[in-house]
Amino acid sequence: GENVEQHPSTLSVQEGDSAVIKCTYSDSASNYFPWYKQELGKRPQLIIDIRSNVGEKKDQRIAVTLNKTAKHFSLHITETQPEDSAVYFCAASLGISSGSARQLTFGSGTQLTVLP
Amino acid sequence: NAGVTQTPKFQVLKTGQSMTLQCAQDMNHNSMYWYRQDPGMGLRLIYYSASEGTTDKGEVPNGYNVSRLNKREFSLRLESAAPSQTSVYFCASKTEHTGELFFGEGSRLTVL
Numbered sequence: 001g002e003n004v005e006q007h008p009s010t011l012s013v014q015e016g017d018s019a020v021i022k023c024t025y026s027d028s029a030s031n032y033f034p035w036y037k038q039e040l041g042k043r044p045q046l047i048i049d050i051r052s053n054v055g056e057k058k059d060q061r062i063a064v065t066l067n068k069t070a071k072h073f074s075l076h077i078t079e080t081q082p083e084d085s086a087v088y089f090c091a092a093s094l095g096i097s098s099g100s101a102r103q104l105t106f107g108s109g110t111q112l113t114v115l116p
Numbered sequence: 117n118a119g120v121t122q123t124p125k126f127q128v129l130k131t132g133q134s135m136t137l138q139c140a141q142d143m144n145h146n147s148m149y150w151y152r153q154d155p156g157m158g159l160r161l162i163y164y165s166a167s168e169g170t171t172d173k174g175e176v177p178n179g180y181n182v183s184r185l186n187k188r189e190f191s192l193r194l195e196s197a198a199p200s201q202t203s204v205y206f207c208a209s210k211t212e213h214t215g216e217l218f219f220g221e222g223s224r225l226t227v228l
Binding site for chain 2: 001006009032034036042043044045046049089093104105106107108109
């Protein structure tokens with residue numbers, strides 16, 4: 001099955017700096033890569049996702065890049081703010097239809113701390 | 117529109133006791149999931165249901181059973197709880213439109 005590795009496990013940055021979290025996946029057939037944010041004591045929530053037919057996607061201060069050849073994808077947060085402090089999970093999937101429900105595999109998470 | 121609701125939020129069990137975690141969604145989603153979250157291990161899939169009437173094992177199904185009661189409800193049962201099942205459990209449902217998972221608030225289970 002799919003294996004997703006995520007680094008680093010913890011990351012501290014100064015407010016205003018950028019943060020980068022990296023993930024690698026093992027199954028070259030995976031084609032859907034979402035990122036979830038989980039604030040302390042809360043439920044995970046989707047913040048951005050990318051499909052294999054694009055190399056980069058941006059949404060305000062967050063962006064995700066995908067390198068299918070190398071089988072890795074990254075989350076970039078610019079101009080970090082204290083409210084960005086949370087655990088971030090990457091995931092990989094064979095697709096988004098019901099038939100591929102099983103194949104969404106999560107990374108182990110990155111605890112991001114933004115220091116004021 | 118409550119999204120995904122799960123109960124209870126907290127539970128303490130003794131080894132060998134049984135319990136059921138309840139989950140319901142009001143978004144008319146076909147797919148529902150149960151995950152467990154442990155420190156440093158991310159979210160691991162226990163069981164999922166691609167549609168009403170079907171269930172299938174995920175990555176860590178041992179010690180658990182599930183029931184997809186109807187399209188809205190998907191319950192997780194621990195028949196004989198073990199300390200290794202101490203965890204935070206999340207129920208989720210998925211929109212096929214975008215593939216986004218919507219999670220419940222989580223259930224913190226401690227097995228003594």
